[in-house]
Amino acid sequence: MTVFQDYARYYDLIYRDKDYKGEVDFVISRLAFLHPTARTILDLGCGTGAHAEAFAEAGFPVTGIDLSGPMIKGAKRRRKSLPEDIAKRMVFRRGDARNIRLEGKRFDLAAFLFHSLCYQISDEEVINALATARAHLNPKGVVLFDFWHGPGVLSKPPETREKRVQTDDVIITRISEPSRDAKTNTVVVNYDLSIEDIKTGAVANIKEAHRVRYFFKEEILRFLASAGLTPVEIRPWGGAGEPGADDWNVYCAARAL
Numbered sequence: 634m635t636v637f638q639d640y641a642r643y644y645d646l647i648y649r650d651k652d653y654k655g656e657v658d659f660v661i662s663r664l665a666f667l668h669p670t671a672r673t674i675l676d677l678g679c680g681t682g683a684h685a686e687a688f689a690e691a692g693f694p695v696t697g698i699d700l701s702g703p704m705i706k707g708a709k710r711r712r713k714s715l716p717e718d719i720a721k722r723m724v725f726r727r728g729d730a731r732n733i734r735l736e737g738k739r740f741d742l743a744a745f746l747f748h749s750l751c752y753q754i755s756d757e758e759v760i761n762a763l764a765t766a767r768a769h770l771n772p773k774g775v776v777l778f779d780f781w782h783g784p785g786v787l788s789k790p791p792e793t794r795e796k797r798v799q800t801d802d803v804i805i806t807r808i809s810e811p812s813r814d815a816k817t818n819t820v821v822v823n824y825d826l827s828i829e830d831i832k833t834g835a836v837a838n839i840k841e842a843h844r845v846r847y848f849f850k851e852e853i854l855r856f857l858a859s860a861g862l863t864p865v866e867i868r869p870w871g872g873a874g875e876p877g878a879d880d881w882n883v884y885c886a887a888r889a890l
C-alpha cells in the first residue's frame with residue numbers, strides 16, 4: 634500500500650480541527666439505541682487513533698487495526714501521551730481489515746470510521762472487510778461504517794480544495810485534486826502537500842494518490858448479505874431518514890444474519 638505513508642506524519646495536524654469527539658458521541662448515541670450494553674470496540678482502519686482516544690475517554694475499551702505502519706505508529710504515540718487510565722483501554726496493531734483474525738477476540742461494535750471502508754476498492758475487498766467485522770462480533774454485536782454515498786457524489790462532484798495549517802514551526806498547504814472514475818465508482822484524490830519550515834524557509838513536498846470508492850445503497854445491501862450481515866440503519870451521518878441525493882456521508886449499522 635502506498636497511501637498513508639509520509640502523509641501520515643502530518644495527518645493529525647491536517648485534521649486537528651476534525652470533531653472526532655462529536656463523531657464518537659454520535660456512534661455512542663446509536664449504540665445506546667442498538668446495543669445499550671455494548672462496551673468493547675474494534676476500530677478497523679483506526680488511523681492515528683483519534684476516534685479510539687475519544688471512545689477510551691468515554692470508558693470503552695478499543696482495539697485499533699490499521700494497514701499503514703506509520704498510522705499505527707502515530708496511534709501508539711498518541712496512546713503514550715495519554716493518562717494511564719485512558720491509555721490502558723487502547724490497543725493498536727498493524728493489520729489488514731480484509732483478512733485479519735484476532736484469535737479469540739470478539740467485540741460489541743466493529744466500526745470503520747471516516748471512510749476507512751471506502752479504501753476497499755473491489756467488491757471482494759469490501760465483502761472481505763465486512764466479513765472481518767462480522768467475524769469479530771459478540772452475540773448482539775453491531776457493525777457500523779460510514780461511506781461516500783454515490784448519489785451525493787454524483788450530484789455534487791468533489792472539487793479541488795486547498796487546506797492550510799500553521800504551527801509555530803511549519804506551514805502545511807494541502808491541495809486535494811479529485812478525479813472521478815465512473816467505471817469503478819471511485820475517486821482518486823491526488824494530495825499534494827507542501828511543508829514549509831518557518832525558521833529555515835525550506836520546503837518539502839509529499840504527493841499521494843488515494844483511491845476511494847463511493848457506494849450505492851443497493852450495493853451496500855448486497856455486500857452486507859455476502860458478508861453475513863443484515864442492515865438495521867442506513868442514514869445520513871448524524872441525521873435521520875433515508876439518505877437523499879444531496880447526502881455525501883452516510884452510515885450503515887448492521888448485525889449478524
Ligand SMILES: C[S@@+](CC[C@H](N)C(=O)[O-])C[C@H]1O[C@@H](n2cnc3c(N)ncnc32)[C@H](O)[C@@H]1O
Binds near residue numbers: 679700747
Ligand atoms: C481516511 S483514514 C481514517 C483513519 C481514522 N479512522 C480517522 O478517522 O482518522 C483511512 C484509514 O484506513 C486505513 N485502511 C485502509 N484500508 C485498510 C485495510 N484494508 N485494513 C486496515 N486499514 C486500512 C488507512 O491506512 C487509513 O489509516
